[in-house]
Amino acid sequence: MNKIVPVIKYTSKLKLLYVEDNKTVRETTLLVLNKFFADIVVAVDGKDGLEKFKQSSFDVIITDINMPKLSGLDMINEIRSIDKDISILILSAYYDAEYFINSIQLSVDGYLIKPINIYQFISVLEKVTTEIKLKQEADKNLNFLHQYEELTNYSSIVSKTDTKGIITYANDAFCKLSGYTKDELIGKNHNIIRHPDNPSHIYKNMWKTIKNDKKIWQGLIRNMAKDGSSYYVKTTIKPILDEENNIIEYIALRSDVTDIMNPKKQLEDFIESTSNPLAIMVKIDAFEDIAKLYGNNISRKIEDEFTKTFMEQRPKECEFDKIYPLGDGKYVFAKNKDDCKITIDEIIANIKEFQQNINLLKIAIEDFEYDVSVVISLAYGSNVLENLNYGLAKLKESKKDFIVSNGLYLKEQEIAKKNVETILMVKSAIKDDRIVSYYQPIINNKTQEIEKYESLVRLIDEDGKVISPFFFLDIAKKGKYYSQITRIVLKNSFEVLSKIDKEVSINLSALDIEMDSIREYIFVLLDKYKKDVSRVVFELLEDESVKDFKTIKTFINDVKEYGVQIAIDDFGAGYSNFERLLDYQPDILKIDGCLIRDIQTDKYSLSIVETIIAFARKQNLKVLAEFVENKEIFELLKELGIDYSQGYYFGKPEALEL
Numbered sequence: 001m002n003k004i005v006p007v008i009k010y011t012s013k014l015k016l017l018y019v020e021d022n023k024t025v026r027e028t029t030l031l032v033l034n035k036f037f038a039d040i041v042v043a044v045d046g047k048d049g050l051e052k053f054k055q056s057s058f059d060v061i062i063t064d065i066n067m068p069k070l071s072g073l074d075m076i077n078e079i080r081s082i083d084k085d086i087s088i089l090i091l092s093a094y095y096d097a098e099y100f101i102n103s104i105q106l107s108v109d110g111y112l113i114k115p116i117n118i119y120q121f122i123s124v125l126e127k128v129t130t131e132i133k134l135k136q137e138a139d140k141n142l143n144f145l146h147q148y149e150e151l152t153n154y155s156s157i158v159s160k161t162d163t164k165g166i167i168t169y170a171n172d173a174f175c176k177l178s179g180y181t182k183d184e185l186i187g188k189n190h191n192i193i194r195h196p197d198n199p200s201h202i203y204k205n206m207w208k209t210i211k212n213d214k215k216i217w218q219g220l221i222r223n224m225a226k227d228g229s230s231y232y233v234k235t236t237i238k239p240i241l242d243e244e245n246n247i248i249e250y251i252a253l254r255s256d257v258t259d260i261m262n263p264k265k266q267l268e269d270f271i272e273s274t275s276n277p278l279a280i281m282v283k284i285d286a287f288e289d290i291a292k293l294y295g296n297n298i299s300r301k302i303e304d305e306f307t308k309t310f311m312e313q314r315p316k317e318c319e320f321d322k323i324y325p326l327g328d329g330k331y332v333f334a335k336n337k338d339d340c341k342i343t344i345d346e347i348i349a350n351i352k353e354f355q356q357n358i359n360l361l362k363i364a365i366e367d368f369e370y371d372v373s374v375v376i377s378l379a380y381g382s383n384v385l386e387n388l389n390y391g392l393a394k395l396k397e398s399k400k401d402f403i404v405s406n407g408l409y410l411k412e413q414e415i416a417k418k419n420v421e422t423i424l425m426v427k428s429a430i431k432d433d434r435i436v437s438y439y440q441p442i443i444n445n446k447t448q449e450i451e452k453y454e455s456l457v458r459l460i461d462e463d464g465k466v467i468s469p470f471f472f473l474d475i476a477k478k479g480k481y482y483s484q485i486t487r488i489v490l491k492n493s494f495e496v497l498s499k500i501d502k503e504v505s506i507n508l509s510a511l512d513i514e515m516d517s518i519r520e521y522i523f524v525l526l527d528k529y530k531k532d533v534s535r536v537v538f539e540l541l542e543d544e545s546v547k548d549f550k551t552i553k554t555f556i557n558d559v560k561e562y563g564v565q566i567a568i569d570d571f572g573a574g575y576s577n578f579e580r581l582l583d584y585q586p587d588i589l590k591i592d593g594c595l596i597r598d599i600q601t602d603k604y605s606l607s608i609v610e611t612i613i614a615f616a617r618k619q620n621l622k623v624l625a626e627f628v629e630n631k632e633i634f635e636l637l638k639e640l641g642i643d644y645s646q647g648y649y650f651g652k653p654e655a656l657e658l
Contacts, residue, residue, distance in 0.1 A: 004122055008036055010129045014059035015039040019049035019075065020091075021067040025114065029091070032116055033062070036125060046070030050078050058086065060128060065092040065099055073099075076106045084218055085135060087128045091116060100265060105202055107219040109234055110257060111265075117327075119300060131234060131255055157233060157254035163211075163247055165190045177233075177256055179226030195224040195273075210239045210250060220257065222269070228336065230269035232257050267324040270334055271384050278337035278380040280320075280351055281388040282310060282358075285373040285401075287329025301365045303329065309372075313357055315350035317342055332388070337380050344380070351378060352402060375401045383409040422475040425461060430484050434460040437492035438653035442505065442624065442646045445638045452503040452537065454646065455493040456653045457485060477511065486512050487521055494525045496656060497532040505537040505567065513540075513552050526562045534563040539590060541569045553583055560585075567624065572608050581619070589616050591642075593627030600632060613641055 016037040020026040021044055033040055041056065043049035047069040053061070061079065065072040076088055090103055093114045103111055109131065110124040134156060157177055160169035170178075170185045178185070178193050185192065194203075202219065209217040217237045222230055233254040239247045271277045284306060287299070307325050310333075314320050318340065320333040340347060361372040377391030390412050391405025429435050435457065442452035459467040476482040493506045512518050526533050538559060540552075556566055567588035568581065572595050581589075591612055595605045609625075616623045625637050628647030637645055 011036045012038045017058045017061045019043040019063035021045045046075035061088045104220045193223045195222045263324045274336045276337040279334040281377045282331045284329035315354045377405045379405045435488045440653040441651040454505040503535040507539045537565040539567045539569040588622045590624045596625045596627045
């Protein structure tokens with residue numbers, strides 16, 4: 001960041017045209033731009049930008065892509081027809097291949113991703129100002145080629161070709177960037193570094209300009225190094241003419257702009273161009289919390305320091321020579337696995353050792369000292385990037401810190417396919433009235449008579465098969481159909497009240513209660529079936545997904561005024577909380593089936609059940625045990641003093657014959 005002063009000193013003398021249609025983004029970005037440019041003209045869309053460009057002269061243009069009236073790319077195309085040399089930067093939320101290739105074709109000087117990253121922006125401006133200075137210098141000294149070459153050899157990538165495009169000269173910077181030696185380059189066609197993904201018309205336009213028109217051509221070109229990796233150069237090609245205006249040779253001046261391009265795009269290009277990519281994704285553990293706690297300034301400094309630390313500590317045996325910082329505390333090392341001199345098991349061992357070494361470090365930023373901790377996902381072969389990201393998700397889920405994530409993408413694709421099939425099945429079942437309620441009897445342990453029924457949702461598929469909610473309900477929660485299922489179950493359950501003289505227990509999740517439309521529908525039903533609501537029991541499932549506890553507590557109080565009973569489902573396992581009971585004020589505790597199932601053989605389960613019963617008696621609550629599968633369990637529960645039993649010993653969930 002010590003370069004910011006000379007950058008601002010230079011950019012403050014430049015005139016900027018800033019084109020952005022989004023008012024909020026425009027105002028936010030201007031706060032940054034005003035620190036660098038003293039003279040800024042703002043345009044609100046592409047058409048406005050083009051008109052203002054024609055009305056005045058500018059040194060730099062920064063523009064969005066997607067805009068009304070005239071897109072950023074179309075505006076740039078129009079501007080390039082007027083001025084091929086002006087420096088243009090794209091600041092956009094889009095970085096897919098189409099936009100990126102189009103920007104290359106239009107010879108933009110840099111591609112920035114919204115929101116603006118001040119560190120990347122400074123780097124881009126430094127490159128742009130350097131380029132402007134070099135252009136000015138080149139214009140002054142073009143007739144003194146030997147002096148020009150001497151200057152640019154220290155700051156730029158230079159090559160010369162004959163009239164047929166055969167390389168006759170390449171400076172050291174050209175060799176270093178391309179990975180070829182001078183001997184490998186001299187005498188070869190310039191196509192040796194041509195990337196196959198570049199559209200052919202770029203080169204047709206280039207040759208037309210320098211050969212037919214005998215003019216300078218400028219453009220941003222993606223080249224391919226000897227090892228197959230991509231790099232990007234801002235290129236200026238000048239045909240050298242003799243006194244009779246005949247072309248003698250061509251000289252090309254380039255600036256490496258790879259680092260100012262989006263790192264994710266660079267990584268994608270590397271993976272795409274590598275036959276057998278190997279990549280390691282390293283993520284700073286809990287980086288999101290760091291950003292929230294210490295702010296963007298500190299978190300960015302931490303990322304910068306991590307980049308240096310990772311490069312210093314990287315496993316030398318694996319020969320990783322580049323790191324891609326992806327933001328949000330994520331970094332990727334990548335290389336061609338075929339170039340590795342050690343086996344994959346040795347690579348994994350080295351990466352784990354690297355992880356252990358990193359986790360022992362501390363990083364000091366200003367007054368903040370951070371204990372380093374990272375999680376790592378490793379993948380190679382096909383679908384590398386997808387596997388890496390799914391690997392990180394698996395690590396978060398499993399609370400582990402290292403994973404070889406090969407194959408995860410295909411597994412997730414298969415899961416996604418099944419989820420789509422399930423959603424379509426649910427959609428069809430709702431449309432055809434095949435979402436139904438089954439009812440499982442609940443027995444009074446003293447009388448051994450059916451006193452209640454629990455209403456349980458079922459889906460009847462197109463073949464008439466009864467599908468348990470285990471196979472569709474969680475998937476339905478990810479779409480719009482879950483609330484429709486809840487409404488159907490509520491409707492079925494309240495309708496059956498008028499046809500039986502037993503209590504009906506209905507399951508409600510935190511998600512159900514937090515939805516305004518479901519709460520409103522429940523109260524409509526409570527009013528409609530007012531004379532029967534004293535036989536309604538709402539079973540509430542305690543879970544960690546509660547977002548609005550106040551709403552749930554209010555709902556409980558309101559339905560209790562109607563005479564509705566409240567049961568806490570699956571009590572004794574998961575997120576059960578004795579303290580929460582004081583807020584819920586339930587009438588019934590329903591003991592989780594995992595405790596009942598093993599109660600005869602597991603002393604721990606028996607002890608928990610006895611504790612729940614003692615607590616319930618003290619609070620004057622009824623206790624219900626589910627998963628009662630046989631007579632022996634039932635007799636033990638009855639002896640313990642449990643009030644109600646539910647399970648296959650007394651009956652499976654079935655449609656009621658009314």
